[in-house]
Amino acid sequence: MLKRNFFPSAGLVLSLLLILFPAPVAAAATTDLAPQPVAASAAHGANDLQDDVWEEESWEEEWQAQESLADPLEPLNRVFFQFNDKLYYWFLKPVARVYDLFIPEDLQTSVRLFFDNLESPARAVNCLLQGRVRDSSVEVARFLLNSTIGVAGFGDAARDVAGLRSSQEDLGQTLAHYGAGGGFFIMWPFLGPSNLRDSIGRVGDSYMHPYTFLDLEREVTIGARVFERVNYTSLTLGDYELFTETALDPYTAVKDAYQQYRNGQIQNR
């Protein structure tokens, strides 16, 4: 129900933002080099890298953090943060630990790839919306390859065989591409950190998800999402604890990490 109300506004926001200037990131004058795997000992590769010179300002700018995201809902967000924290310790973690006992890690990785593959259609559309035709076709090719020879997405044949890498685009990034700021921070119960722009994006993206094409029952979709989450938690057991226990105010640390992470995704094409 919520989705139906949200979707038109996503379209509206997008069209409004189309007229706003895109904010290209000042690129440093650098030379990208072919990635070179380095094992423990080898020191090769270093000589191929060049020292580059670029504008004085871009140096600091590139590293500087952006302004902290507005958080008018902080009291409520903190309540949901606590809720999610309890959800993790009381439900997700115990379930994931049991799951982890029975499911080998390789299979868990395959499951993660399977769910990741389902995001491809939305990524393809978002690349297109950002005018990135080539990246869009890569997403389409990835989806086709991984859904077939990748055994229904349980492997990443597109990457391993064809060298096709996902651009990891989503509607939140597309909106940002057309100038939308994050708006304000939102901590959703169950779903975790987000902001206004990315929440709208998330709803929009859900319309491009196979669950929606296949018109799955709501219960089935939720079940699949929970399973995906359990699998993911199993692969990352301990990370949440480590991060929150080494933060003084975990809420603030998560909020900032979310913002920095998303800004990075938006800037890195």
Added chain:
Amino acid sequence: MGKFLQGKILTVILGATVLSLVAGVGSLPAAGGGPLEQLQQSMDEVLGILQDEELKSPERKEERRKRVILVVNEMFDFREMARSSLGQSWNSLSPAEQEKFVGLFTSLVEERYIGKIDSYTDQKVVYTKELVKGDRAMIYTSIVDKDLDIPIVYRLQKENGRWLAVDLKIENVSLVVNYRRDFDVIMRKEKFAGLVEKISSQLEKTQTSN
């Protein structure tokens, strides 16, 4: 949008923890070595410790960790990181308070970034770009771990002829910036005394839970 962002972010920050520091860890630089060479050399040293079969036994766990930390301390300028994580407030501290804070900050960072050292398996490190300008440098790396490819950028400064890392970004999340925002909340409400108390109590918690 990524599926489970909270989890994703945490992976982002922590999934790579071992190698993040690993890739930035260092020892004495080769004479005349650039930032990349120094970084690589350091990383090799830590990888060597992590891959050492003899050190993998449970009873040598603590020794292994200590050896890694030793190398990390050689490579990172923790004092500079502590200073910049505190922002303006740093200048209002007495030298003794600054020293105390550097110690606490170092322990906190070690907990967060070396905490997952035992989960190191066979991740590979890839160098993608090196930027050098005067006494500053940025090294772009990436950790390849099964289905994941985690970008890590190191920011280095040259001090007394040696390149030292002063920050790192894992999937664009800067260690120093994240702590600055975190500390800022505490500093505003509880001042330096509150900050010290909070870090100390967090360290006690993590050290007992490990």
